[in-house]
Amino acid sequence: MMIDCKHVWDQISAYIDGDLDPSLRAEIDKHLETCEICSAVLDSTRNVVVLMADDRVFELPAGFSQRLHQRLDEEITSNPPQAPTG
Amino acid sequence: MELLPDRIGRLHPVRNAFQAFFRLTTASQSDLDCIRRILAGEKQLFHELIRPCEKPIYFLLVSMLKSQADAEDAAQETAIKVYRNLHLFRGDSQFRTWVLSIARNEGLARLRKLGSLREDSLDADTDEQTGDYTPAVLTSWREIPAETLERRELGEMLRQAVEGLPEIYRNVVVLRDIEEMDIRETAAALGISEAAVKVRLHRARALLQRELAPKLKGFAPKRRWFWGRA
Numbered sequence: 639m640m641i642d643c644k645h646v647w648d649q650i651s652a653y654i655d656g657d658l659d660p661s662l663r664a665e666i667d668k669h670l671e672t673c674e675i676c677s678a679v680l681d682s683t684r685n686v687v688v689l690m691a692d693d694r695v696f697e698l699p700a701g702f703s704q705r706l707h708q709r710l711d712e713e714i715t716s717n718p719p720q721a722p723t724g
Numbered sequence: 725m726e727l728l729p730d731r732i733g734r735l736h737p738v739r740n741a742f743q744a745f746f747r748l749t750t751a752s753q754s755d756l757d758c759i760r761r762i763l764a765g766e767k768q769l770f771h772e773l774i775r776p777c778e779k780p781i782y783f784l785l786v787s788m789l790k791s792q793a794d795a796e797d798a799a800q801e802t803a804i805k806v807y808r809n810l811h812l813f814r815g816d817s818q819f820r821t822w823v824l825s826i827a828r829n830e831g832l833a834r835l836r837k838l839g840s841l842r843e844d845s846l847d848a849d850t851d852e853q854t855g856d857y858t859p860a861v862l863t864s865w866r867e868i869p870a871e872t873l874e875r876r877e878l879g880e881m882l883r884q885a886v887e888g889l890p891e892i893y894r895n896v897v898v899l900r901d902i903e904e905m906d907i908r909e910t911a912a913a914l915g916i917s918e919a920a921v922k923v924r925l926h927r928a929r930a931l932l933q934r935e936l937a938p939k940l941k942g943f944a945p946k947r948r949w950f951w952g953r954a
Contacts, residue, residue, distance in 0.1 A: 647858065647859055647930070648926075650859070650926070650929070650930070651922070651925055651926035651929050651930075652922065652926070654929075655907075657907075657922070674863050674864065675861055675862065675863060677865075678862035678863060678864050678865040679859045679860075679861065679862060679933070681865040681867065682859075682860070682862060682865045682933055682937040682940070683859065683929055683930075683932075683933040683937075685865070685867055685868055685940070686882075686929070686932050686933055686936050686937070686940070687901050687929060688870070689868060689870065689873065689878075689882060690882055690886065690897070690901050690902055690932075691901055691902060691904055692870050692873050694873045694874075694879060695873065695879045695882050695883060695902075696779075696783055696883065696902050698778065698779060698782055699792060699796065702778070702782065702796060702799075703775075703778060705796070705800070706778060706796075706799060706800055706803060707771055709800045709803075709804070710770065710771060710774070710800075710803055710804065710807065711771075713804050713807060713808075714767045714768065714770060714807065717808070718765075718767065720763075720808070720809075720810075720811045
């Protein structure tokens, strides 16, 4: 089976996640060997995914953790957790 | 196949495969031990239990509420609800998954109160929404290394692109690509099927690539031209 670029684009996310069956993955790999466009689309998509996962991009606001635990402390001090049921 | 010793130290491939799968879908023993101790009276341990969940709670709520202040307040409320309901956690999912479903319910309740909740769009398990998910067509790509994130405008560009996604796609990206949760856990936390997670993730990544790829090219490291090379 020959696959075209559109077919490859439809599978890019699953390809990145390693979520394709081996035969389809092999077909896509074969297509990528000769298709500069699909290789660039795949590489750029994977690059975006890698950059987004970097801790420097999405950081908690300054003092978030401190405020959260302070509020939790008030709750914990005033209310014991309920005993397990069942 | 990875072999792990069972409780009495024997190596057992079938049991180990089962245990490996089970570990992914149920609470970890350390979380269960910690919860048992908290419920027995070591209340301050709750701080350590909830700490690894802070970031996913907050970013899921920012994604839903689109306001940092509201998300922070909702995150605090979520943590308190988790503490008050800790005795109800049965251990049949990962602790973080259970916490995130409480965060999601908190977010939904606030959206309902604001009258800005479209139940169909958030809870629909299938995605009939049509749209153009064609990626930006490029003929070459030079990788943008992670060190480039030292430039603040790059991070800002990525954040804006995620904020610009439709909500159902944004929630999936936040849990799957930013918090790096697996598909099963993302589906459980959002109350949708794994198939819906995959469809939404695919569309979100296509939209992000189309939005970001042309802009990111400007961040590619300069080529180094050596003497004697064209």
